[in-house]
Amino acid sequence: MEGRDTKRDEILRTLFESKRLEAYAEYRTRDMHVCFLCERIFYKKPMKKIGNKWICMDCMRQLRDAIMSFDVWEKEAELEAEIRKKMDEELGV
Numbered sequence: 001m002e003g004r005d006t007k008r009d010e011i012l013r014t015l016f017e018s019k020r021l022e023a024y025a026e027y028r029t030r031d032m033h034v035c036f037l038c039e040r041i042f043y044k045k046p047m048k049k050i051g052n053k054w055i056c057m058d059c060m061r062q063l064r065d066a067i068m069s070f071d072v073w074e075k076e077a078e079l080e081a082e083i084r085k086k087m088d089e090e091l092g093v
């Protein structure tokens with residue numbers, strides 16, 4: 001009789017343990033986000049939500065730098081297009 005009780009306790013403990021782990025995993029996933037740019041998974045790390053996507057600090061920094069240098073980049077692209085146009089005209093293509 002005692003043996004059976006122990007077995008039952010064991011099963012209950014196992015069940016309880018798995019339920020507890022399940023709840024814990026659920027609790028954890030709530031604080032877990034995948035960065036949509038680098039696809040790394042972050043847990044409780046500072047992240048920004050943009051639309052329905054999360055972005056990590058590293059990517060945010062890169063994005064900020066890209067945005068900050070956007071004017072220069074745009075001017076370079078314009079200049080390049082102009083040069084290409086001039087060259088095409090000169091070559092009569």
Ligand SMILES: [Zn+2]
Pocket residue numbers: 035036037038039040055056057058059060
């Ligand atoms: Zn990232």
